Amino acid sequence: MTESPQTANAPTEVTEGTADAFLNPTDSLRHAPGPYFGEYGGRWMPESLIAALDELQDTFEKAKADPEFTAQVAELNRTYAGRPSLLTEAKRFAEHAGGVRVFLKREDLNHTGSHKINNVLGQALLAKRMGKTRVIAETGAGQHGVASATAAALMGLECVVYMGAEDCRRQALNVARMELLGATVVPVTSGSQTLKDAINEALRDWVANVDSTHYLLGTAAGAHPFPSMVRYFHEVIGEEAREQMLAETGKLPDAVCACIGGGSNAIGMFHGFLDDPGVALYGFEAGGDGVETGRHAATISLGRPGVLHGARSYLMQDDDGQTIESHSISAGLDYPGVGPEHAYLADIGRVSYAPITDAEAMDAFRVLCRSEGIIPAIETAHALAGAMKVGQRLAAEGGDPAEKIVLINLSGRGDKDVATAAEFFDLLPDDSAESDIGKDGEQL
Amino acid sequence: MTTQTTSKAAAAIDRARGAGRAALIGYLPAGFPDVQTTIDAALAMAENGVDLIEIGIPYSDPVMDGQVIQEATVQALQNGFTVEKIFDIVAGITSQTDAAVLVMTYWNPVMQLGVREFARRLHEAGGAGLITPDLIPDEAGEWLAASDEFGLDRVFLVAPSTSPERMERTVKASRGFVYAVSIMGITGARTAVSSAAHAVVDAAHGAGAERACVGLGVSTAAQVKEIAAYADGVIVGTALVAALRDGGVAAIAELTKDLRSGTGKN
Numbered sequence: 164m165t166e167s168p169q170t171a172n173a174p175t176e177v178t179e180g181t182a183d184a185f186l187n188p189t190d191s192l193r194h195a196p197g198p199y200f201g202e203y204g205g206r207w208m209p210e211s212l213i214a215a216l217d218e219l220q221d222t223f224e225k226a227k228a229d230p231e232f233t234a235q236v237a238e239l240n241r242t243y244a245g246r247p248s249l250l251t252e253a254k255r256f257a258e259h260a261g262g263v264r265v266f267l268k269r270e271d272l273n274h275t276g277s278h279k280i281n282n283v284l285g286q287a288l289l290a291k292r293m294g295k296t297r298v299i300a301e302t303g304a305g306q307h308g309v310a311s312a313t314a315a316a317l318m319g320l321e322c323v324v325y326m327g328a329e330d331c332r333r334q335a336l337n338v339a340r341m342e343l344l345g346a347t348v349v350p351v352t353s354g355s356q357t358l359k360d361a362i363n364e365a366l367r368d369w370v371a372n373v374d375s376t377h378y379l380l381g382t383a384a385g386a387h388p389f390p391s392m393v394r395y396f397h398e399v400i401g402e403e404a405r406e407q408m409l410a411e412t413g414k415l416p417d418a419v420c421a422c423i424g425g426g427s428n429a430i431g432m433f434h435g436f437l438d439d440p441g442v443a444l445y446g447f448e449a450g451g452d453g454v455e456t457g458r459h460a461a462t463i464s465l466g467r468p469g470v471l472h473g474a475r476s477y478l479m480q481d482d483d484g485q486t487i488e489s490h491s492i493s494a495g496l497d498y499p500g501v502g503p504e505h506a507y508l509a510d511i512g513r514v515s516y517a518p519i520t521d522a523e524a525m526d527a528f529r530v531l532c533r534s535e536g537i538i539p540a541i542e543t544a545h546a547l548a549g550a551m552k553v554g555q556r557l558a559a560e561g562g563d564p565a566e567k568i569v570l571i572n573l574s575g576r577g578d579k580d581v582a583t584a585a586e587f588f589d590l591l592p593d594d595s596a597e598s599d600i601g602k603d604g605e606q607l
Numbered sequence: 608m609t610t611q612t613t614s615k616a617a618a619a620i621d622r623a624r625g626a627g628r629a630a631l632i633g634y635l636p637a638g639f640p641d642v643q644t645t646i647d648a649a650l651a652m653a654e655n656g657v658d659l660i661e662i663g664i665p666y667s668d669p670v671m672d673g674q675v676i677q678e679a680t681v682q683a684l685q686n687g688f689t690v691e692k693i694f695d696i697v698a699g700i701t702s703q704t705d706a707a708v709l710v711m712t713y714w715n716p717v718m719q720l721g722v723r724e725f726a727r728r729l730h731e732a733g734g735a736g737l738i739t740p741d742l743i744p745d746e747a748g749e750w751l752a753a754s755d756e757f758g759l760d761r762v763f764l765v766a767p768s769t770s771p772e773r774m775e776r777t778v779k780a781s782r783g784f785v786y787a788v789s790i791m792g793i794t795g796a797r798t799a800v801s802s803a804a805h806a807v808v809d810a811a812h813g814a815g816a817e818r819a820c821v822g823l824g825v826s827t828a829a830q831v832k833e834i835a836a837y838a839d840g841v842i843v844g845t846a847l848v849a850a851l852r853d854g855g856v857a858a859i860a861e862l863t864k865d866l867r868s869g870t871g872k873n
Contacts, residue, residue: 205745205746206743206745206746207714207741207743207746208743209670209671209740209741209766210743210763210764210765210766210768210769210773210777210788211671211764211766211767211768211788212768213743213768213769213773214766214768214769214770214773215768217770353674353677354667354668354677354681359668360668363668363669363670366670367670367671367673367793370670370671370791370792370793371791371792371793372791373768373791374791469715469718469719470715470741471715472668472670478715480715480719482719483689483690483691483716483719483720484666484690484715484716484717484718485666485667485684485716486667486668486715
């Protein structure tokens with residue numbers, strides 16, 4: 164693990180009574196251990212699962228302190244996932260972002276096509292250390308399911324993936340991908356048949372099979388230790404990016420942008436910059452049809468605190484505390500909750516969160532395709548759209564825009580989204596098979 | 608208000624114990640299929656031998672429930688159940704029977720109404736307290752205070768996986784009884800009751816629990832009889848919900864009578 168020079172060396176330089184907590188290394192926001200982040204987090208879980216959470220936490224703490232484990236993770240990252248991922252300057256895209264300099268952290272180039280691989284490799288290693296022979300996972304669009312199936316195949320673990328029945332139908336190719344990798348995909352028909360119900364079903368499986376099974380949760384949410392553990396495996400994103408930015412430009416970026424569903428790619432990226440007060444951090448949630456329509460997944464922007472899936476955090480819910488269904492063109496952001504550390508970072512104002520509509524995201528999606536030759540995941544397109552606004556704002560502040568820098572976490576590639584995008588931009592003949600797939604993905 | 612009055616759930620269990628049997632505890636989801644039927648079915652349970660009535664609040668994400676209860680609660684929500692109505696249901700039952708009434712609820716609906724406000728209104732409606740499947744004592748500070756203030760029972764769960772340290776802490780935090788989960792799993796009828804249940808009850812008693820009741824997977828009089836031999840109470844849920852679904856209030860009455868026949872201690 165690379166410590167940033169500032170946090171590693173700075174303590175003696177800080178005078179007592181520093182007003183700004185972010186300048187005081189004793190109040191570092193990095194490596195927050197949980198279970199609580201301010202008033203968020205915790206373990207709002209059935210007693211039946213507490214022993215498994217305790218075992219996981221204990222295994223994780225010991226593994227973090229074990230050089231053999233950290234070497235294993237580093238080796239897999241280097242020789243299997245393809246780390247470090249590249250940092251690419253997006254010069255033509257930058258013209259759409261007020262002319263500031265824009266850099267992309269290329270998590271899309273990782274094996275399986277997104278940041279998800281960082282977490283699944285780490286958790287699969289922990290599953291082996293606990294002597295578990297089976298992993299279960301939830302998935303929305305299929306990205307985390309594919310990543311989990313990949314890690315399970317690599318390490319010889321049985322893998323069962325829970326996926327909403329509707330998502331199975333509209334992401335048939337990702338179901339096939341998981342099955343090619345040896346996983347069993349279970350369509351979930353309970354509740355609203357979406358990602359949150361896939362998590363419910365995975366939890367029900369976990370309660371019944373906890374002796375043999377590790378629940379490989381795909382985002383930095385859920386009960387402790389999942390939020391801080393999933394973040395730990397993604398911290399490599401921010402740490403690499405920080406070093407790469409310093410190497411490429413000699414300074415830190417003015418702003419860092421990421422998309423937020425559960426928030427795992429964002430928390431991994433933000434982590435590298437949390438203690439750099441000059442770096443503004445932005446998380447972009449799914450605004451769906453627009454927050455005024457009620458059809459969105461802008462949990463922090465419009466939700467209120469509650470408990471779901473083991474953590475206290477912001478939540479989309481009605482007056483009675485019943486979870487409300489979220490809506491987004493991006494299946495990966497289509498979740499009515501958010502990781503508890505994001506809820507805390509929002510409350511203390513360290514990170515700014517804002518919604519991006521489907522239309523804004525798809526516009527940014529097309530801009531990146533045509534300006535840089537990179538097809539991003541639609542999830543990631545929300546970060547791109549937000550970054551365009553941030554860049555324009557920075558440029559409007561005056562001075563030479565080329566002196567300002569925006570870093571974007573390009574969390575995933577868009578191969579999985581081609582049918583949805585083609586339908587959105589009306590690129591498919593009406594009678595093509597792909598047209599049907601795209602339409603379903605688009606409308607649901 | 609003084610802290611801790613007498614426990615209604617404990618009194619109900621002790622009455623059964625005095626009669627030489629285990630208490631019978633019956634579960635129904637609120638508002639399935641409507642509010643009045645819930646009240647009628649609960650009264651039918653009480654008239655036919657249930658000592659403690661457990662009314663569940665339908666919730667969008669019931670991770671501890673199997674298919675039968677999931678489907679019933681989804682229907683209750685579709686039929687317009689709102690949390691507000693739980694107090695009408697509890698009051699409707701307690702005004703017509705002496706059986707103790709506990710509310711079983713996932714935690715978010717309580718948190719959203721406000722823990723103290725929920726406790727106040729439950730007390731006002733004559734309710735005995737709460738069973739909380741996804742709230743462990745570690746997170747229950749607000750509920751411990753509110754339940755003390757209003758003299759409500761707080762039934763926490765213990766499981767086959769519960770460590771001795773946690774068993775002790777959970778037994779201490781509980782009032783009324785501790786809910787011994789019979790099996791590592793979710794609600795739903797099973798053909799056999801796991802042998803783990805006996806061990807969980809023994810561990811709870813060993814940790815100082817005066818009353819430990821077994822739930823999850825219990826559906827027949829024979830299973831009730833098996834558990835009554837070592838536990839202070841037996842909890843039946845899914846089988847009653849299925850009976851109500853398939854045969855209405857009359858079926859509830861009949862099944863309750865049958866289950867009650869298994870509660871004898873010998």
